[in-house]
Amino acid sequence: MSESTEQTEVVPAGVAALEVVDVRQGMFHGSGDTSGYGGLVRTVAMPGATPRPYGGWYDEAADTLTSLLPDYDAAVEKVVVEHGDLTFHVRREHLVDVARALRDDPTLRFEMCVGVSGVHYPHDSGRELHAIYPLLSVTHNRRLRLEVSCPDGDPTIPSLMGVYPSVDWHERETFDFFGIVFTGRPDLTRIQMPDDWPGHPQRKDYPLGGIPVEYKGAEIPPPDTRRSYS
Amino acid sequence: MGIEEKLPSGFLLTTVEQFAGYARKGSLWPATFGLACCAIEMMAAGGARYDLARFGMEVFRASPRQADLMIVAGRVSQKMAPVLRQIYDQMPEPKWVIAMGVCASSGGMFNNYAIVQGVDHVVPVDIYLPGCPPRPEMLIDAILKLHAKISDTKLGKNREAEVRELEAAALTAPATHEMRGLLP
Amino acid sequence: MSTNVEFEGAASEQPGPDPYAAGERRTTEGRVYTVTGQDWDDVVSGVSANRDERVVVNMGPQHPSTHGVLRLILELDGETVTEARVGIGYLHTGIEKNMEFRTWTQGVTFVTRMDYLTPFFNETAYCLAVEKLLGITDQIPERASVIRVMMMELNRMSSHLVALATGGMELGALTAMIFGFRERETILDLFELISGLRMNSAYVRPGGVAQDLPPGAVDAVADAVVLLRKNYQDTASLLVDNGIWMARTQDVGYLDLSGCMALGITGPMLRATGLPWDLRKSQPYCGYENYEFDVPVRDTCDAYGRFLIRIAELGESLKIVEQCLDKLRPGPVMVEDRKIGWPAQLALGGDGLGNSLDHIRHIMGESMEALIHHFKLVTEGFSVPAGQAYVAVESPRGELGCHVVSDGGTRPYRVHFRDPSFTNLQSTAAVCEGGQVADVIAAVASIDPVMGGVDR
Numbered sequence: 054m055s056e057s058t059e060q061t062e063v064v065p066a067g068v069a070a071l072e073v074v075d076v077r078q079g080m081f082h083g084s085g086d087t088s089g090y091g092g093l094v095r096t097v098a099m100p101g102a103t104p105r106p107y108g109g110w111y112d113e114a115a116d117t118l119t120s121l122l123p124d125y126d127a128a129v130e131k132v133v134v135e136h137g138d139l140t141f142h143v144r145r146e147h148l149v150d151v152a153r154a155l156r157d158d159p160t161l162r163f164e165m166c167v168g169v170s171g172v173h174y175p176h177d178s179g180r181e182l183h184a185i186y187p188l189l190s191v192t193h194n195r196r197l198r199l200e201v202s203c204p205d206g207d208p209t210i211p212s213l214m215g216v217y218p219s220v221d222w223h224e225r226e227t228f229d230f231f232g233i234v235f236t237g238r239p240d241l242t243r244i245q246m247p248d249d250w251p252g253h254p255q256r257k258d259y260p261l262g263g264i265p266v267e268y269k270g271a272e273i274p275p276p277d278t279r280r281s282y283s
Numbered sequence: 284m285g286i287e288e289k290l291p292s293g294f295l296l297t298t299v300e301q302f303a304g305y306a307r308k309g310s311l312w313p314a315t316f317g318l319a320c321c322a323i324e325m326m327a328a329g330g331a332r333y334d335l336a337r338f339g340m341e342v343f344r345a346s347p348r349q350a351d352l353m354i355v356a357g358r359v360s361q362k363m364a365p366v367l368r369q370i371y372d373q374m375p376e377p378k379w380v381i382a383m384g385v386c387a388s389s390g391g392m393f394n395n396y397a398i399v400q401g402v403d404h405v406v407p408v409d410i411y412l413p414g415c416p417p418r419p420e421m422l423i424d425a426i427l428k429l430h431a432k433i434s435d436t437k438l439g440k441n442r443e444a445e446v447r448e449l450e451a452a453a454l455t456a457p458a459t460h461e462m463r464g465l466l467p
Numbered sequence: 468m469s470t471n472v473e474f475e476g477a478a479s480e481q482p483g484p485d486p487y488a489a490g491e492r493r494t495t496e497g498r499v500y501t502v503t504g505q506d507w508d509d510v511v512s513g514v515s516a517n518r519d520e521r522v523v524v525n526m527g528p529q530h531p532s533t534h535g536v537l538r539l540i541l542e543l544d545g546e547t548v549t550e551a552r553v554g555i556g557y558l559h560t561g562i563e564k565n566m567e568f569r570t571w572t573q574g575v576t577f578v579t580r581m582d583y584l585t586p587f588f589n590e591t592a593y594c595l596a597v598e599k600l601l602g603i604t605d606q607i608p609e610r611a612s613v614i615r616v617m618m619m620e621l622n623r624m625s626s627h628l629v630a631l632a633t634g635g636m637e638l639g640a641l642t643a644m645i646f647g648f649r650e651r652e653t654i655l656d657l658f659e660l661i662s663g664l665r666m667n668s669a670y671v672r673p674g675g676v677a678q679d680l681p682p683g684a685v686d687a688v689a690d691a692v693v694l695l696r697k698n699y700q701d702t703a704s705l706l707v708d709n710g711i712w713m714a715r716t717q718d719v720g721y722l723d724l725s726g727c728m729a730l731g732i733t734g735p736m737l738r739a740t741g742l743p744w745d746l747r748k749s750q751p752y753c754g755y756e757n758y759e760f761d762v763p764v765r766d767t768c769d770a771y772g773r774f775l776i777r778i779a780e781l782g783e784s785l786k787i788v789e790q791c792l793d794k795l796r797p798g799p800v801m802v803e804d805r806k807i808g809w810p811a812q813l814a815l816g817g818d819g820l821g822n823s824l825d826h827i828r829h830i831m832g833e834s835m836e837a838l839i840h841h842f843k844l845v846t847e848g849f850s851v852p853a854g855q856a857y858v859a860v861e862s863p864r865g866e867l868g869c870h871v872v873s874d875g876g877t878r879p880y881r882v883h884f885r886d887p888s889f890t891n892l893q894s895t896a897a898v899c900e901g902g903q904v905a906d907v908i909a910a911v912a913s914i915d916p917v918m919g920g921v922d923r
Binding site: 345 | 528536557560565583584644648649652655666667922
Binding site: 075095097098099100135136137138140164165166167168170171172173185187189191194196198217218219220221222223226243244245246247254255261262276277279 | 555556559561563564565568569599600602728729730731732733742744749750853854855856857859866868870872874875876880881883885889890892893922923
């Protein structure tokens with residue numbers, strides 16, 4: 054019986070490249086545990102850049118964006134098409150320009166930014182904090198996403214409030230939960246947690262904060278400290 | 284509590300106790316403290332099918348100064364806990380608290396940084412009502428149990444004696460972790 | 468009840484100063500007045516004596532007229548609101564973070580409690596996003612999609628009924644509250660019959676729905692539709708063309724199309740500006756393209772228009788529910804793939820609700836794979852391929868979006884909900900400022916925020 058069990062990445066077919074974001078060892082690794090769980094190695098790989106053609110209206114949109122931006126390759130790191138959704142990974146310095154181009158051009162016209170979603174990848178060094186902006190075009194009935202990343206050491210992203218005022222509270226919420234500082238906007242304050250709360254709760258290094266529950270002699274630990282096999 | 288304390292204990296106090304208990308439970312006015320999903324079931328309990336008006340409780344007083352029952356219906360977040368305490372403090376005596384739902388009783392399914400694990404960390408609770416959310420009939424059952432508790436409340440010296448008894452019993456009761464259920 | 472008991476021997480204490488007594492005190496941000504009633508004259512004279520520039524009134528978080536724990540900070544000049552700010556977060560539960568420590572199916576029970584008036588919409592948005600990541604969107608059985616649509620439309624009706632009921636109650640139409648909740652009971656009975664719980668049932672699960680419709684459900688729904696179609700007219704006839712209601716809601720809470728687009732507003736608020744934007748029509752999901760219904764639109768941009776839209780949507784939802792009953796065909800309600808689909812059908816036995824005896828006989832006696840699948844699915848859960856997906860559904864309040872990120876494991880890596888109430892509530896300042904204090908109530912009622920969704 055082999056000591057180390059490679060668990061292959063669970064990936065959808067048809068995606069060209071994969072980017073390894075994290076490699077996880079099983080629990081009880083290195084502790085002398087013989088159950089086999091210690092040898093589990095799981096590579097976490099997110100879908101990487103999709104090669105052209107993207108399909109549907111995506112190619113046309115990418116071409117229009119190329120013509121509108123002064124330097125498309127500097128602004129857009131990569132384009133990912135997964136499960137039929139288009140995501141532009143944009144470098145943070147060019148985020149406002151890209152958003153303005155997407156909003157104003159008549160063939161693109163993404164008038165609404167429906168929110169900001171933060172994600173924390175603690176082991177993807179240099180790109181730990183991501184902010185995802187889903188955009189909606191009511192005129193053309195289309196959707197796409199913008200994704201921006203920033204490192205933990207310098208967690209700033211330029212604010213899109215000047216382009217889409219609707220991201221006001223969403224940016225405050227993302228700041229509250231992840232610590233991403235959105236620059237160039239008034240009043241970036243906490244919105245969900247109390248104003249003097251320390252830390253940013255939805256980061257992966259922030260504990261879930263539960264308490265152990267005791268019932269007739271047995272004590273169940275909070276969910277984030279229980280045994281986990283995945 | 285005023286004049287009852289100056290009377291000697293005896294049949295007169297007992298009758299006053301029953302009368303006072305009956306009066307208090309007969310028109311117990313809840314303060315609106317609906318927070319989340321349980322609040323909707325509380326509103327449904329006040330609605331036409333499960334009618335709280337038959338208990339004299341259809342007036343959900345907006346001002347805590349006019350209320351004597353606080354039904355904490357829903358999950359209490361860390362930000363809301365001081366508000367909860369302030370509303371409780373603003374209620375005049377006598378006042379009672381029902382912790383409606385598992386989130387108010389113990390934090391419920393949300394064992395995390397944001398929820399107070401049981402409002403008894405913040406206010407003293409008389410009735411804990413589990414459920415997620417409890418049906419309006421369960422809420423009415425809890426209210427009726429509270430009515431029974433209120434109408435049996437002793438006053439004056441009897442109350443002091445009862446408190447001493449309860450305290451003595453609580454001191455000698457087995458700890459929760461010693462209770463083994465059906466196991467010997 | 469706390470006891471004010473004096474024990475012998477204890478020194479009698481003087482009660483301390485009541486911190487909530489009426490009075491004023493100076494703080495670093497100006498004077499703070501605590502008002503206990505019947506002393507407004509003192510406050511006003513205090514204000515004018517000190518030449519304070521503005522009076523900031525705090526409405527909430529505990530207030531009968533704010534839809535849940537919403538804190539409105541209003542700066543008043545007489546009766547006119549010069550500035551309105553919103554304080555939220557009083558119901559923040561950390562649901563999104565909690566889900567990162569549960570399996571994908573257990574996530575449904577958390578997600579269902581976010582916007583607690585529309586649990587089926589939350590569940591469906593989440594399940595559609597998870598199914599997108601799994602790549603099984605086309606393999607969801609048709610019966611499951613029809614049941615999902617039926618439950619969602621019934622939920623839309625119950626949510627609109629609560630909106631009308633609480634909106635009416637906040638503006639003083641108490642009978643609307645009674646009518647709305649009476650109708651809602653009919654719908655909750657249906658929910659209880661089909662899913663087991665009146666609210667917050669974890670019924671829609673990734674792959675389909677948790678259990679099939681029980682026998683008699685179709686007839687019960689058909690009867691309920693007839694009853695509701697007759698009864699909701701009570702609320703409509705009470706408030707539509709009612710002079711007082713119109714005076715309180717017409718031209719109140721005005722937000723035109725450019726304002727809505729800038730602030731990302733969707734739902735009845737957007738349709739009240741004249742734009743017929745409804746995701747069920749423009750980006751259909753769950754087979755909505757096969758149903759015939761209209762999208763009610765008004766162009767008055769005010770609270771009355773939104774109210775009329777909600778009444779009209781009640782009628783449209785009834786139409787869709789009837790079409791669902793016609794479309795139901797016998798079939799599975801969970802996806803075929805045994806490694807994803809929830810294994811058990813529940814049944815009512817002598818000792819309560821539990822796994823049906825057929826299922827238990829199957830897994831214990833007939834099929835080892837079935838036992839293994841059941842065990843692994845319930846304890847560990849299925850794995851979802853790495854990636855992210857964003858799916859939006861049209862909830863009664865607007866676009867409810869679910870952004871799901873998976874790292875390939877059995878637990879969600881990150882789930883974020885784009886809740887319509889959160890975004891719509893940003894417009895509070897835009898709709899309230901310049902109006903009167905009483906109009907703030909009407910405007911917020913027409914936005915119809917549900918604080919569970921706002922704070923999550």
